[in-house]
Amino acid sequence: MTAIDIRDVSLEYGEGSGARLILSDISLTVRSGEFLSVIGPSGCGKTTLLRLIAGLVTPTRGAILCGDRKVDRPSRDRAIVFQDYGRALLPWRKIWSNVALPLEGGNIQGAALRERAIELLKVMRLEAVADHYPDQLSGGMQQRVQIARSLAQEPKIWLMDEPFGALDAITRQQLQDEVARLAAERNMTVVFITHDLEEAIYLGDRVVVLGAHPGRVVEEISVDLPKPRDQLTTREDPRFLAHRHHLFGLLQGH
Amino acid sequence: MLTRIILALLLPLILLALWQAAAGAGMLSPAYFPAPLQTLDALTTSVVTGKLWGPFAATAWRMFQGWFAASLAGVILGAVIGFSRTARELLQPTLEFLRPFPASAVIPAAILIFGLSNAMAVWVIAFGSIWPVLLSTLHGFAAIEPRLKEVSAALEMRPVDYLRKVALPSALPDIFTGVRISLSIALILAVVVEMQSAQPGLGQNILLAQRMYRSPELYAGIVVLGLFGLAISWVLERVEQRLLAWKIRR
Missing domain, CATH: 3.40.50.300 (P-loop containing nucleotide triphosphate hydrolases)
Incomplete structure (x- = not known):
């Protein structure tokens, strides 16, 4: 197909x-x-x-x-993962909240939103930095966050x-x-x-x-x-x- | 922390002590330079008798009204202009031209139009203090990271969500800078407009004290205004630290 x-x-x-x-x-x-x-x-x-x-x-x-x-x-x-992760993340949102961005307005709400974001962070082994801000992370970790966020979108x-x-x-x-x-x-x-x-x-x-x-x-x-x-x-x-x-x-x- | 406060206060205290000593020795004319303790005396009297609070409240309320109107209008206008390139190219040059225009110079015109009223004073304050907040909001909205617009587009974000989740937080540091500068201009204009148009308030009190050679009262008024300015900028700083924790953290 x-x-x-x-x-x-x-x-x-x-x-x-x-x-x-x-x-x-x-x-x-x-x-x-x-x-x-x-x-x-x-x-x-x-x-x-x-x-x-x-x-x-x-x-x-x-x-x-x-x-x-x-x-x-x-x-x-169609989820996009950009090269410049530093610009593609929202600097005022914590890591989990960046990942939750695509989930907002959907079926998941409140505390479950954070839980779902943490699940996705676990996939990328990032759960330890869930409450950090993007600029506290290394480049590799920031790109992992962007990948986790794109997964939250459940793209084809x-x-x-x-x-x-x-x-x-x-x-x-x-x-x-x-x-x-x-x-x-x-x-x-x-x-x-x-x-x-x-x-x-x-x-x-x-x-x-x-x-x-x-x-x-x-x-x-x-x-x-x-x-x-x-x-x-x-x-x-x-x-x-x-x-x-x-x-x-x-x-x-x- | 305590040492820092002591160090910061050291110089002003020494200067005040010198002033006090010079006044005590009769080296300074009490009509122009009353001893600091006299000023303190006038200040405590006006606090205790309650004479201070009416004018103080009038000035603060007037300043707040003008500043609030300016901030509200400035943020909304700035957002609209910042969002649209056409609006920006149409309006920004005119705004930049109007900005350095001294607001105190429009007071006579404002009196002509509105009469000697509080509304006139609020208009003058709002006109003078709108520029910083308007222009910095405009800049904040115009400078949103293009990549974040694409991220929002890829998520099929509704315009209202884009405004709420991306544009506003992104522009907020700029907006805050403008709001802070506007507030200090609003205080200056509140005092100036009172002096020029006989509106009750601290500005008028200072002017009247000067005309009647009651210099301790004059200086007391200046001290109150200074402390007030310090207090509001402290409050705004706290608010900013809360709202922009992500930025000020380091």
């Missing part, structure tokens, strides 16, 4: 002779439950592609369908915009495994933007490579590595290395 259907999408900024083509004729489908990695050099419009799927930006031409509905605005079904589609780009290597690997596990457990469809080639292969069922100026699809590969993956063995697997060689050449422009 197709979860996201991107049909001949182009995006231009500006008008007339000053118009700049950001994305050119992108066509992609993402299967339900699939983990799609999108990689490309900076300026290729990969973040813009994610914003289009999220409904934060509307395409100049073409259309994006989620299920059978055309995307023309953001929806609770998880849109991640270079979520680990600003984190150190060890934290990044831990979060990679957590995201892979959560996506599988909750059967979410994931579009994962990254500039880290190994991360793209390690997480993805499929990797899409975008080229720059204008942004367009230059390659699509299926990653035939068994799941769940392992930071050591997967990365040493000859197939992993073969993918890495192939895509590395593409990203270097060979």
Whole structure:
């Protein structure tokens, strides 16, 4: 079943002779439950592609369908995890209250709201800092909070915009495994933007490579590595290395 | 804490003691510089006889009315203008132009329009003290983190929830800065408008004491105003610390 259907999408900024083509004729489908990695050099419009799927930006031409509905605005079904966790959290709310934000106005109220938020914090091993404020946490923990908040939304589609780009290597690997596990457990469809080639292969069922100026699809590969993956063995697997060689050449422009 | 208080009071106490000594030695004219103890005497007399409270309450109430009206109007206007880019581009230059306009200069015009009434005084105070709160509210709403707007959009938040949960808390530190500055301007204007338009209050008392060369009373009035200003800024600071605990924590 197709979860996201991107049909001949182009995006231009500006008008007339000053118009700049950001994305050119992108066509992609993402299967339900699939983990799609999108990689490309900076300026290729990969973040813009994610914003289009999220409904934060509307395409100049073409259309994006989620299920059978055309995307023309953001929806609770599609949770976004932004790269800049520091700006995406509400600094005046405690951690649990940040996570409770998507739950407010729903069926859960009062003390149960906090309990549900704490449950989600436990999933991310954050229950100890429930009553802290975001700026009291390290970057890795803040990003965990944002992930917990996106889970509170119970999304069908998880849109991640270079979520680990600003984190150190060890934290990044831990979060990679957590995201892979959560996506599988909750059967979410994931579009994962990254500039880290190994991360793209390690997480993805499929990797899409975008080229720059204008942004367009230059390659699509299926990653035939068994799941769940392992930071050591997967990365040493000859197939992993073969993918890495192939895509590395593409990203270097060979 | 106690040492800090003692240290802070040391200099004023020394200066007052010197003043007292100089006055006692006849080095200062009592008509211009009455001894501090005389001022204290005038102050306690006016407190004990109850002569102080009427004018004090009049000034405080007038200041509060003007400040409250200014804050309410300033926050609402500032929010509307801060939210809409068009409204901002249309109105902000005019507002910036009006801001440095000295409110005391509009008192004669206000007297002409409203007469020598309390309403006139409140209008002048409100006009003069609206600017800080208006402009800082405007800035607060215009400077909301764009990422948080996207987070709200992704959650399909209703506009009223966005205002309540994101925009207002985000703008609150700026609003508070404005409200605090507005309050000190409101106090200044309350006194000035009383002096210029013969409204009963501490400002008028000070002016009358000066005209009758009752300088201890004049200085007593100034001391009361100073203490009052100190007290209200202390109260506002406490309120701010409660409301903005997340920001002031460190």
